Amino acid sequence: GQQVMQIPQYQHVQEGEDFTTYCNSSTTLSNIQWYKQRPGGHPVFLIQLVKSGEVKKQKRLTFQFGEAKKNSSLHITATQTTDVGTYFCAPQGDYGGSQGNLIFGKGTKLSVKP
Amino acid sequence: GAGVSQSPSNKVTEKGKDVELRCDPISGHTALYWYRQSLGQGLEFLIYFQGNSAPDKSGLPSDRFSAERTGGSVSTLTIQRTQQEDSAVYLCASSLVTSGGGETQYFGPGTRLLVL
Known part of the structure; x- marks a missing residue:
């Protein structure tokens, strides 16, 4: 079955440092979504990547989809305290299950020290 | 417009009791999901x-868990004979399914369940 690994599980950075989280799948994906969950909040959609090698940017956030569509990364440049939260990847592929059923990674919990 | 709403926001129950959690999805969204998130x-x-299709129940952890979606809108997640390990935040999400797939999921605020 589908295996999704997200690393690291935790990341502590000093404000202003960069941060990257990686999402790796054992199978080729049709697309991947990224979500952010603030402490005490619920996951909020950030972006979706569909094409092989795709790169998308949202201000200080850069999202990449691997050429083989098996991995993805989220990079934050010059972190701020507002970036604190857990970042989840949600790959979607043909798992033999229901279309639309995203499999969420375990998430990377980011803490930022001011 | 209104987002996904869930009720109650918090629920404290005794071990062995049944609980019902409610989710109101975004109007017009055909897909509805339930997730569980334990602390951290x-x-x-x-x-x-998804629509009128048979639900994908593959994630339900035991037969004490069941869910219904009436009229393609509101959903209820029922946990019978609750156990302490059922304590978690139960999140509901909805999405508008299109032929292209990869639909964004919009999450509700969750119901925090504590089983004593």
Whole structure:
């Protein structure tokens, strides 16, 4: 079955440092979504990547989809305290299950020290 | 417009009691999902409804868990004979399914369940 690994599980950075989280799948994906969950909040959609090698940017956030569509990364440049939260990847592929059923990674919990 | 709403926001119950959690999806969204999130953990998929299709129940952890979606809108997640390990935040999400797939999921605020 589908295996999704997200690393690291935790990341502590000093404000202003960069941060990257990686999402790796054992199978080729049709697309991947990224979500952010603030402490005490619920996951909020950030972006979706569909094409092989795709790169998308949202201000200080850069999202990449691997050429083989098996991995993805989220990079934050010059972190701020507002970036604190857990970042989840949600790959979607043909798992033999229901279309639309995203499999969420375990998430990377980011803490930022001011 | 209104987002996904869930009720109650918090629920404290005694071990062995049944609980019902409610989810009101975004109007017009055909897909509805239930997840469970234990403290500090990731999202555990429970069940998925899509239109009139049979629900995907593959994530339900035991037969004490069941869910219904009436009229293609409101959904209720029922946990019978609750156990302490059922304590978690139960999140509902909805999405508008299109032929292209990869639909964004919009999450509700969750119901925090504590089983004593």
